[in-house]
Amino acid sequence: MSVFTKVSHTQLRRFLKQYPVGALIGFQGIGEGVENTNYFVDTEDGRWVLTLFERLNYADLPFFLGLMDHLASRGFVSAMPARTHDGRNLVTLQAKPAALVRRLVGQSVLFPNLEQCSQVGRALGELHVAAQSYAGHCDNSRGALWREQTGRLLARKTREASIRRLIEDELAQQMSIELDALPQGVIHADLFRDNVLFVDDRLTGVIDFYYACNDALIYDLAVTVNDWCFEPDGTLNPARWDALVGAYRSRREFTEAERAAWPLVLRAAALRFWLSRLYDWMFPREGDVVHVKDPDQYKRILVHHREQMPPAL
Ligand SMILES: Nc1ncnc2c1ncn2[C@@H]1O[C@H](COP(=O)(O)OP(=O)(O)OP(=O)(O)O)[C@@H](O)[C@H]1O
Numbered sequence: 001m002s003v004f005t006k007v008s009h010t011q012l013r014r015f016l017k018q019y020p021v022g023a024l025i026g027f028q029g030i031g032e033g034v035e036n037t038n039y040f041v042d043t044e045d046g047r048w049v050l051t052l053f054e055r056l057n058y059a060d061l062p063f064f065l066g067l068m069d070h071l072a073s074r075g076f077v078s079a080m081p082a083r084t085h086d087g088r089n090l091v092t093l094q095a096k097p098a099a100l101v102r103r104l105v106g107q108s109v110l111f112p113n114l115e116q117c118s119q120v121g122r123a124l125g126e127l128h129v130a131a132q133s134y135a136g137h138c139d140n141s142r143g144a145l146w147r148e149q150t151g152r153l154l155a156r157k158t159r160e161a162s163i164r165r166l167i168e169d170e171l172a173q174q175m176s177i178e179l180d181a182l183p184q185g186v187i188h189a190d191l192f193r194d195n196v197l198f199v200d201d202r203l204t205g206v207i208d209f210y211y212a213c214n215d216a217l218i219y220d221l222a223v224t225v226n227d228w229c230f231e232p233d234g235t236l237n238p239a240r241w242d243a244l245v246g247a248y249r250s251r252r253e254f255t256e257a258e259r260a261a262w263p264l265v266l267r268a269a270a271l272r273f274w275l276s277r278l279y280d281w282m283f284p285r286e287g288d289v290v291h292v293k294d295p296d297q298y299k300r301i302l303v304h305h306r307e308q309m310p311p312a313l
């Protein structure tokens with residue numbers, strides 16, 4: 001669970017006066033999530049999620065909030081950010097950048113069925129298409145340079161020689177891939193199961209756009225299948241894979257270059273989350289309740305991709 005910054009009832013009441021949302025009814029810290037502080041907030045005018053951004057700078061946030069606005073206003077199932085009386089969707093609370101967004105209905109699923117995987121693949125394709133008209137630009141803060149620098153740091157700091165060897169070898173092999181040369185666009189970059197909401201089998205929400213960036217579209221698909229289509233022991237679930245990838249393809253066809261790069265792109269995506277989780281284990285953050293995810297799960301997925309060719313696109 002993660003609530004890094006506590007907000008009092010009085011602070012929240014004062015904060016909400018900036019918005020046309022009516023008086024505060026109740027609020028509660030949200031346990032899930034590892035990056036930001038989140039609260040569910042109920043007011044006379046509806047249900048909201050308040051996010052205090054713990055790592056992101058004020059200057060970086062208009063890209064993410066603008067993207068959510070862009071997608072939601074085109075009918076995509078993302079949360080529309082609320083605006084203050086004077087039109088701002090980004091404000092300050094407790095000296096941190098903060099935003100209030102619509103609370104979407106639904107729950108995330110831990111064990112997705114084939115219909116849910118198919119809906120996620122379709123939604124990702126639709127997101128890529130709808131975001132083509134978004135004017136904002138943001139480099140991937142967890143892109144190739146970050147993977148290289150973080151990998152080198154963790155390889156130096158770890159006491160386990162096998163981890164050091166795996167990171168160094170994977171970084172060397174990743175040198176042969178140029179994600180920039182593949183079809184580009186705005187990507188979600190973190191479309192894990194905990195960032196998608198369902199009511200039964202109906203996908204009702206995509207949340208947490210705070211890693212969204214410009215990068216290779218196929219990398220986003222790799223991030224998504226690595227989370228949705230693998231079992232906890234690191235083995236691939238082929239039926240989920242086919243459902244998700246097939247539904248994505250119904251919205252956007254792959255290029256030859258993407259098909260050729262796919263095995264290494266899957267590895268780049270697995271490496272990114274292994275490294276970020278490993279970093280959080282090795283350098284834990286202070287907080288009221290802090291949730292850290294298991295790095296080994298992503299090490300297993302990376303090793304799987306290194307040993308076995310994935311199904312072709
Ligand atoms: N718009 C929304 N509607 C409904 N629930 C939401 C919404 N935004 C966030 N949540 C809830 O808050 C939880 C945490 O949000 P989020 O995933 O954005 O956390 P985080 O710490 O910012 O990110 P991360 O997933 O990267 O750790 C979600 O799991 C979900 O339960």
Ligand SMILES: N[C@@H](CCO)C(=O)O
Pocket residue numbers: 034035190192211273276277293
């Ligand atoms: N989705 C990430 C956390 C936020 O980036 C993970 O599971 O490691």
